[in-house]
Amino acid sequence: MIEAKGLTKRYGNTVAVDNLSFEVKPGKVTGFLGPNGAGKSTTMRMILGLDTPTSGDVRIDGQHYSDLKQPLSKVGALLDAKWVHPNRSARAHLSWMAASNKLPKTRVDQVLEAVGLTEVAGKRAGAFSLGMSQRLGIAGALLGDPEILLFDEPVNGLDPEGIVWIRKFMHRLADEGRTVFVSSHLLSEMALTAEELVVIGRGRLISQTSTKNFVDNASGSSIKVRSPQLDQLQSLLQQRDLVTRIEDVEDEGKVLFVDGEVTTDSIGEAAAEQGIVLHELSLQRGSLEAAFMQMTGDSVQYHAHDSELAPPLAAAEVVVAEEEKN
Numbered sequence: 037m038i039e040a041k042g043l044t045k046r047y048g049n050t051v052a053v054d055n056l057s058f059e060v061k062p063g064k065v066t067g068f069l070g071p072n073g074a075g076k077s078t079t080m081r082m083i084l085g086l087d088t089p090t091s092g093d094v095r096i097d098g099q100h101y102s103d104l105k106q107p108l109s110k111v112g113a114l115l116d117a118k119w120v121h122p123n124r125s126a127r128a129h130l131s132w133m134a135a136s137n138k139l140p141k142t143r144v145d146q147v148l149e150a151v152g153l154t155e156v157a158g159k160r161a162g163a164f165s166l167g168m169s170q171r172l173g174i175a176g177a178l179l180g181d182p183e184i185l186l187f188d189e190p191v192n193g194l195d196p197e198g199i200v201w202i203r204k205f206m207h208r209l210a211d212e213g214r215t216v217f218v219s220s221h222l223l224s225e226m227a228l229t230a231e232e233l234v235v236i237g238r239g240r241l242i243s244q245t246s247t248k249n250f251v252d253n254a255s256g257s258s259i260k261v262r263s264p265q266l267d268q269l270q271s272l273l274q275q276r277d278l279v280t281r282i283e284d285v286e287d288e289g290k291v292l293f294v295d296g297e298v299t300t301d302s303i304g305e306a307a308a309e310q311g312i313v314l315h316e317l318s319l320q321r322g323s324l325e326a327a328f329m330q331m332t333g334d335s336v337q338y339h340a341h342d343s344e345l346a347p348p349l350a351a352a353e354v355v356v357a358e359e360e361k362n
């Protein structure tokens with residue numbers, strides 16, 4: 037488990053991380069979500085002892101990273117995938133990492149296999165695509181067979197196949213009981229990858245909750261009703277203390293929205309009791325992006341690219357297999 041308490045980091049006048057407290061538990065993928073510049077990388081660096089907190093504390097299973105006896109066997113991290121000597125082969129890079137951390141050489145082939153790089157293990161890492169470099173970085177993080185894994189923006193710049201691969205791999209690591217903490221500025225991606233979220237904005241904790249809760253609470257939901265007897269339906273629902281509004285919707289005319297804790301079932305039944313005709317009765321969810329912007333309250337523009345959505349897995353794997361052959 038990772039536990040941060042009042043974690044704060046200042047660089048001169050910049051407060052990169054501001055009194056941040058959160059917990060990351062095993063057996064799940066926890067997303068570390070925030071707009072660019074929110075303080076995610078700084079927090080990850082503090083977890084790994086690469087930056088010293090100005091105040092506060094972060095511990096791994098109760099210990100500071102610097103006090104861990106065999107750090108790579110406890111925590112693996114991917115911070116920068118391009119951190120590899122370009123002329124070294126993938127196998128040579130991992131062998132060097134294993135030797136310098138007193139890890140058994142047999143792990144090298146195991147982790148190459150785990151990330152699907154066995155066939156290109158002898159190739160120069162400098163010639164790797166970003167997707168392959170990310171896999172190599174993940175292989176390095178797995179060398180010590182750690183219980184805890186940190187990944188800083190692992191899908192940044194990847195094509196859809198690479199994104200799907202990383203997502204599946206993280207789920208696998210969590211299913212093995214590991215603690216997986218992954219940062220991203222993409223809510224649409226985290227919604228598919230993470231079960232839990234630690235959401236930050238401008239260095240501060242905004243929310244720590246399940247992904248489902250975050251989206252439900254932030255974006256809210258309402259029920260949309262189209263009916264030729266809207267006014268009659270509205271007064272009926274108001275009598276039942278429901279919050280309603282009638283809006284003019286383009287191409288649809290007048291539409292009734294019911295907000296708050298209410299179900300489509302109860303509205304349908306109420307309408308039926310009074311013989312009110314319904315043309316539409318549907319649950320409207322706020323978008324993930326809207327939730328994110330609302331919660332972080334940040335002016336950073338968020339772009340959801342359709343291309344970042346997952347293609348079917350089978351197709352993705354075929355492309356990855358092709359990439360490995362080349």
Ligand SMILES: Nc1ncnc2c1ncn2[C@@H]1O[C@H](COP(=O)(O)OP(=O)(O)OP(=O)(O)O)[C@@H](O)[C@H]1O
Binds near residue numbers: 074075
């Ligand atoms: N070494 C540093 N010196 C000065 N300021 C820094 C340093 N590292 C980070 N910052 C500042 O701290 C804030 C948080 O940066 P950080 O990189 O942690 O955010 P982030 O959420 O990881 O963003 P991104 O996704 O863009 O990397 C930013 O304002 C950044 O400019």
